[in-house]
Amino acid sequence: MELKSVTIRNFRALQNVQLRDIPSFMVLVGANGTGKTTLFDVFGFLRDALTGNVRQALDSRGRFPEVVTRGHENEPILVELQVRMPIAKFSRLVTYHLEIGLEQGRPIVVREFLSYKRGSYGAPYHFLDFSRGSGYAITNEEDFRKPDEDLNREEQVLESADILAIKGLGQFQRFKAASALRQLLENWHVSDFHISAARGRKEATGVMEHLSETGENLPRVAQYLYESHRDVFNEILSRMQQRVPGISGVEPELTQDGYLILRFRDGTFKTPFLDRYVSDGTIKMFAYLVLLHDPKPHPLLCIEEPENQLYPTLMGELAEEFRDYSRRGGQVMVSTHSPDLLNAIRIEEVYWLVKAEGVTQIRRAADDRQIVKYMDEGDKMGYLWKQGFFTGANPA
Numbered sequence: 603m604e605l606k607s608v609t610i611r612n613f614r615a616l617q618n619v620q621l622r623d624i625p626s627f628m629v630l631v632g633a634n635g636t637g638k639t640t641l642f643d644v645f646g647f648l649r650d651a652l653t654g655n656v657r658q659a660l661d662s663r664g665r666f667p668e669v670v671t672r673g674h675e676n677e678p679i680l681v682e683l684q685v686r687m688p689i690a691k692f693s694r695l696v697t698y699h700l701e702i703g704l705e706q707g708r709p710i711v712v713r714e715f716l717s718y719k720r721g722s723y724g725a726p727y728h729f730l731d732f733s734r735g736s737g738y739a740i741t742n743e744e745d746f747r748k749p750d751e752d753l754n755r756e757e758q759v760l761e762s763a764d765i766l767a768i769k770g771l772g773q774f775q776r777f778k779a780a781s782a783l784r785q786l787l788e789n790w791h792v793s794d795f796h797i798s799a800a801r802g803r804k805e806a807t808g809v810m811e812h813l814s815e816t817g818e819n820l821p822r823v824a825q826y827l828y829e830s831h832r833d834v835f836n837e838i839l840s841r842m843q844q845r846v847p848g849i850s851g852v853e854p855e856l857t858q859d860g861y862l863i864l865r866f867r868d869g870t871f872k873t874p875f876l877d878r879y880v881s882d883g884t885i886k887m888f889a890y891l892v893l894l895h896d897p898k899p900h901p902l903l904c905i906e907e908p909e910n911q912l913y914p915t916l917m918g919e920l921a922e923e924f925r926d927y928s929r930r931g932g933q934v935m936v937s938t939h940s941p942d943l944l945n946a947i948r949i950e951e952v953y954w955l956v957k958a959e960g961v962t963q964i965r966r967a968a969d970d971r972q973i974v975k976y977m978d979e980g981d982k983m984g985y986l987w988k989q990g991f992f993t994g995a996n997p998a
């Protein structure tokens with residue numbers, strides 16, 4: 603599954619933006635307040651709307667009037683995704699369209715549809731189409747050869763107008779696109795990693811395969827890799843040894859009272875250190891390695907400023923690790939202020955954000971003739987960025 607484009611309207615500073623031709627590894631640059639965090643939060647918002655409902659997703663962000671772009675209070679918030687996904691053995695470009703409005707003081711789904719072309723020709727067909735709590739879904743999507751009138755439409759009424767149709771219908775396998783999309787939205791990972799949360803002893807009940815967004819389950823995921831994917835764990839260790847001077851090993855340890863702790867071994871000393879006494883950068887590097895070597899990559903991974911706490915010379919390897927992850931099937935989006943990281947980034951991977959009249963505009967580095975020319979001559983993205991190339995709202 604691959605996210606190909608995103609259109610956003612009236613979501614905070616993202617009054618009207620479109621990301622097109624999204625690469626499998628994408629890097630966002632832009633001054634403070636240009637909307638990088640907001641863009642990632644659109645993904646978090648969709649997931650919250652799916653796991654709870656639209657009202658809850660808005661409430662936790664200060665409610666509709668706070669989230670909708672200032673000066674556009676009477677317009678709906680719109681998010682439209684285009685995702686390439688296999689449906690009934692064919693690869694399809696599926697559009698998911700979601701419009702949220704405020705009616706009589708309550709947020710509701712004004713329109714929600716899923717569409718894709720049934721064959722190589724013709725207009726995209728709506729396989730699911732809902733408005734204000736009711737609509738229809740097609741139950742025999744896989745019958746591509748049947749004429750439109752033979753498709754089975756199932757009329758449905760949702761429990762309330764602030765619930766996403768893909769939430770209910772997505773649970774049923776027969777709604778192919780809805781269930782694939784639901785899985786995508788549920789499983790993307792918008793990192794909110796806190797070193798302090800990752801440290802310390804953790805209850806050791808149950809297996810945890812994926813690092814959580816805050817990273818608080820780091821010892822448990824490390825233990826899972828140690829026990830069930832030893833090759834992956836060993837690969838992580840060997841990278842730690844190369845990158846963090848002195849580190850010779852990391853060991854998950856189960857205490858007698860049923861807690862898990864991580865110990866970091868320094869070649870110079872006999873007794874390993876508790877994670878609590880290890881540097882921030884060491885914990886962070888270990889956490890990124892655990893995240894990026896996940897045997898089952900997330901369909902989409904968003905990370906803000908991954909450079910923080912890490913040594914600048916490690917940025918090239920980190921960029922390569924993001925790319926490896928994206929090659930294994932998980933798309934990666936990162937924001938950065940690091941010239942060192944940018945120096946390891948290709949022109950087609952860079953998108954930059956600027957604010958114009960209070961709202962965000964998004965540009966692709968590859969569309970700027972000057973930047974293309976300098977990169978062709980062997981320059982690097984980080985140097986160009988430092989020289990102020992990514993500031994203008996209107997590239998040549």
Ligand SMILES: Nc1ncnc2c1ncn2[C@@H]1O[C@H](COP(=O)(O)OP(=O)(O)O)[C@@H](O)[C@H]1O
Nearest residue numbers: 614615634635636637638639640669670671672
């Ligand atoms: N409802 C809104 N309408 C318009 N702009 C908003 C709204 N809510 C927040 N903003 C603006 O969005 C910006 C925050 O962007 P943010 O995503 O945090 O930027 P970055 O992560 O790039 O530093 C701020 O400048 C803030 O004023």
Ligand SMILES: [Mg+2]
Nearest residue numbers: 635638639640
């Ligand atoms: Mg930010």
